Amino acid sequence: MGRQLVPLTLDNLPDLPKKCRTCVFWELDPVSGDAAVKTGRPDLEKEAWISAVLLEWGSCGRIVYVDEAPVGFVLYAPPAYVPRSTAFPTSPVSPDAVQLMTARLLPAYQGQGLGRVMVQTVAKDLLRRGFKAIEAFADARWKEPACVLPAEYLLAVGFKTVRPHHHYPRLRLELRTTLSWKEDVERALDQLLGAVQKDPVLRPL
Template sequence: MSTLVSPLTLGGIEQLPAHARRCVFWETDPASSSELRGLCDPEFEKEAWLSMVLLEWGSCGQIATLGDKVAGCAFYAPPGMVPRAKDFPTSPVSPDAILLTSLRIEPHAADLDVGVDLVRAVISDMVRRNVRAIEAFGYRHGDEEPSDDLPTATASLECSDRECMIDAGFLEQMGFEVVAPHHRYPRLRLELDRDHEWKVAVEAALDRLLEEASLTMAGLTAGSTVGAGAH
């Protein structure tokens, strides 16, 4: 079964998985008081942020589905619309770039290339909109002690840098290059041009062909097994 990736719409916000609907790691200013954060409804805050960006800037998310289940999602926006973007030791994001904030894969799709499909969809969207580059603050795993480099408290206790940031190694595998090194929060950048859209389309077509070929071979193998058992 192939993964379908489509842009997030206002009507599609309710489709988001539970954590994605409530995660305000990127959308909450960590400098705000803990008392104010405690009064926030994270699901309301997330929906308000998504609605604002969708109305003022346009598509800011991609949703991957597998059959009738959501398999993952990715969010991105101009850095000026992302409150936490200014608070990293490797800030600021370049003025010509859009910030890819988060990419989350649901457990039932963990063994699939959903992350790759989501990043490809983001790239295609940004190329069509003539964006010059995508940047992201990656997360490098290592010493799991809390870092003093980044305020991590948010309105949702489920949110943290480890949980809500994109693995730096994965970003590098997708072609992003480190432009601001850091032991925990490197900032990475992917330059975009028209060739990216062509490459994404070709790679997606090749993936479909490989999947179809695999299914065909599986069918032939099953047929041979049944035939052998009949003798």
Template sequence: MTTRVQPLTLGSLADLPDHARRCLFWEMEPGETTTAHAQCDPEFEKEAWISSVTLSWGSCGLLLYSAPGGSSEEHVAGCALYAPPSSVPRASSFPTSPVSADAVLLTTLYVSELALTEGHQETLVQAVISELVRRGVRAIEAFGHEHAATISWQEQHKVHKRPGDCLPATCMIPASLLRESRFIEVAPHPEYPRFRYELDSDLGWKADVEAALMRLIETSTITFPSPAPVA
């Protein structure tokens, strides 16, 4: 399986996986009523949010494309979405809030089952790290979800305030996935721990050098001298 990672642009919004393209868990202000949620077009609202963040801050996501070995037909195998916490209304609702002022909030990290078995979760995470290092970000933070946790309805209601919200297991990043990706738990909680990944500015320089070397290898050809004619 070959893969490539591309920044999410307004032109590639349609390539987002179905749930990520329609889920408004992170993007809509939590509230007690269902009126706004029931009347809105999820895809339109998601596009409006991505457009707003992209225009004010820059690209807020990456898409992971893959193609089976020997095939030229690609499909989307994963995505990551991230933004400044001030652009994510739900970020202030968690018991482990707030997100640190120097961090960008990673809200979505999805990889298909096949890509996950191939180890491409690491490919996507490293692409997120490299992209944000180049943009001068100090750290990445994320709210993880502990799937086996059981907490009171009152505490869960603080996060899932609007009836009709997706379940945590559907639209939150599993805490186990963040640990596997070497995020550090900085705010423990039975169900909603907050994680952090410190970014090293040297990573951006190394990534640029590696990318330049790969481009050089791809475009270079080795020419061998023709053998001398036999008398």
């Protein structure tokens, strides 16, 4: 079963799940986001946001493919490009960090370590680009897939709490600590082209 993590572009944007492709939770402030939904144009707003970030900053996501079929994705960008981040009680994101916005894997592909590989791939990309950390707003009460990632998942892949909160703590992953991951990342990425067995365990991401 061949696996690949490919940079997000306007060409492969349609490979995001439909619900995520039309979601502008992070990309717009709450008022603008509600307006986009009411006018029925959130997909165009999403495309415009990704286009602007790609032009001004560069790659802002990865799509996971298994046997050429999209099974997951991750989005990230500097906080200046993420208007919704200012609405959280634990904001702002630190000025030396990039925000991990959201990520998703299809249920059949959860529990295989792909979530960790996605985070490691983002970390490797940002290290190359000179950033020091990744931060994320987490949901400590997570119950079902949503735009805000579960705190339990982020803690499991190496994030630490930098600003506690009963519902939306802010977590941080120091990229310098991932330098020791380099060999693991290379091995993991190499294994994306190899054969692995599906894990029927459905763990949240």
